[in-house]
Amino acid sequence: MVRILNKMNVAELLTMSDTLNYVENAYKQLSLGNAIVPQRIAITDLAPGLTLIMPGIIGGGMNALATKIVSVYKDNPEKHNMPTVLGKIMIQDINTGEIVGIMDGGLITAMRTGAATGVSVKYLARKDSTEMSIFGAGTQAKKQVVATYWALNQKLEKCKVFDVHRAASESFKLELEKELGIDIEIIDEVKDEFFSSDILVAASTSSEPLFSGEKIQEGMHISSIGAHAPKARELDSLTIKKANLLVAGLKDACIAEAGDYIIPISEGIISKDDIISIGDIINRKASGRKSSSEITVFKSVGIAAQDVAVAKLVYDRALKENIGQDINF
Amino acid sequence: MVRILNKMNVAELLTMSDTLNYVENAYKQLSLGNAIVPQRIAITDLAPGLTLIMPGIIGGGMNALATKIVSVYKDNPEKHNMPTVLGKIMIQDINTGEIVGIMDGGLITAMRTGAATGVSVKYLARKDSTEMSIFGAGTQAKKQVVATYWALNQKLEKCKVFDVHRAASESFKLELEKELGIDIEIIDEVKDEFFSSDILVAASTSSEPLFSGEKIQEGMHISSIGAHAPKARELDSLTIKKANLLVAGLKDACIAEAGDYIIPISEGIISKDDIISIGDIINRKASGRKSSSEITVFKSVGIAAQDVAVAKLVYDRALKENIGQDINF
Structure with a gap:
């Protein structure tokens, strides 16, 4: 069973004060060695845009494993009436490896990038x-x-x-x-x-x-x-x-x-x-x-750890509040 | 709109003779420099199993861009009554970067691995x-x-x-x-x-x-x-x-x-x-x-090029034969 969370679902579930806490925890776990962010993969050729593949894992009680796939196609607005940046996040159950959630990545990216500055402001x-x-x-x-x-x-x-x-x-x-x-x-x-x-x-x-x-x-x-x-x-x-x-x-x-x-x-x-x-x-x-x-x-x-942490926040809250759509596949 | 293809959908759409043709073409395009397979990412720590992230892109008329996320958790059968190997493939529109299809990766992995040997037998x-x-x-x-x-x-x-x-x-x-x-x-x-x-x-x-x-x-x-x-x-x-x-x-x-x-x-x-x-x-x-x-x-x-090629085959056929489930997200 995979929980699908679209843009509206994510917007409904995500607050900045929670995002700040999760991103702070991601930075904390990275510093403690409880998180791994492999070098992201960039696909830059053979397509009219760029795709970044950003997986990461956070332990230390957060237990989050996810991958963001994000594309940056500068001609999208003009040629296809679509946003330049598109992305989705796949979250896995860290205990079984199974992909259990797929969510829109746009708002999460903006929120976690905001939260990076927010954490810096706090400290x-x-x-x-x-x-x-x-x-x-x-x-x-x-x-x-x-x-x-x-x-x-x-x-x-x-x-x-x-x-x-x-x-x-x-x-x-x-x-x-x-x-x-x-x-x-x-x-x-x-x-x-x-x-x-x-x-x-x-x-x-x-x-x-x-x-x-x-x-x-x-x-x-x-x-x-x-x-x-x-x-x-x-x-x-x-x-x-x-x-x-x-x-x-x-x-x-x-x-x-x-x-x-x-x-x-x-x-x-x-x-x-x-x-x-x-x-x-x-x-x-x-x-x-x-x-x-x-x-x-x-x-x-x-860095992927920010996305992974916020994706975990969104996914856990979606289950709790019964938001999104379950797909059997 | 994302086309979701579960195990049964993939099984309905995928024949070995087609798989052989697509995997052969993937090898061909790799040799011509029309395909890129970045080094895959392996997440080996902080979880009881392994996750592999395998993106790839194939040009040369095939125009396929996809990423497989596959996990190998040896204790899954005993502890969770689940398969050891689980995986899904996300396919993007190479022209816009948008993720347009998400499909089960199990049968595709087995079929493309079979097809590798099949292509070798042919030649x-x-x-x-x-x-x-x-x-x-x-x-x-x-x-x-x-x-x-x-x-x-x-x-x-x-x-x-x-x-x-x-x-x-x-x-x-x-x-x-x-x-x-x-x-x-x-x-x-x-x-x-x-x-x-x-x-x-x-x-x-x-x-x-x-x-x-x-x-x-x-x-x-x-x-x-x-x-x-x-x-x-x-x-x-x-x-x-x-x-x-x-x-x-x-x-x-x-x-x-x-x-x-x-x-x-x-x-x-x-x-x-x-x-x-x-x-x-x-x-x-x-x-x-x-x-x-x-x-x-x-x-x-x-190698990811095999998965990317077969994922493209499955996705294109799913659209043509109207198989799978469309999700708006």
């Missing part, structure tokens, strides 16, 4: 943070704000948003003001005041730095979840140099995939040893922010 | 072959015989079968005599006459050689589809030494995984250059059997 941002600024107003960006809101125990009051597409910012404002009851200010041109926020999030599609590190103020927490290729980055070398603490969702993954860290390492500005996995901070193997003036940077590239 | 066995012997009487073994029967254009007359479990041989005899109308002889003790057949198939769970190469006769075609780990093998070094032609389903995969070839290479009995991918013979880049006295060996380990 790295100043406790008195009330204001954030964000580059990007797309689907991913919205969940960054929702996650930050919950990570700050609903104390987020304001978010400044900049996106090259004004319409995206307007939809962002409409949706988030309604959902969170916070003030959203649309920024048409990024000036100094954009960098006066407590938290700065980069959730863009840019592969070049979005701003100069000169703009970064003391006490700021910065999270970058956009660029995820060795030569692409959202943060410049000066930002990295000015930071007091450089944290990664998973250090090995960022050192392999994130130009935000790879480029400054290659320039000799930082060394690999300067980067800490957030799980090590959660587990108190490493220390987090030490003062209200420190600048903290968090970089995360998507 | 390597003597054309006048009418008799085979087989080690193993399990699910995989049965499909080896069915594939050989069709590869010989239904000219297979007799099959001798040996299995350590007599009951397995009896079920094998009952099923195949009914399905193929050929004579099945159950062998309780392997003696010289077992090796008088034209074709010898090894489809066992053994990790040690099943027989001495001394037994091998001129003109024989041998196919081994069992052992698939560097230190495990069904064929001994003498068998490999006596063979005139050493063929692999996919050379790189066998050199990485199959002790049948890896051990004799490490002993200096053969070199990597002696092994030919069957796709190169299909494409006439390399020659096959040259005389009726030659001994030919075929070794195959499962």
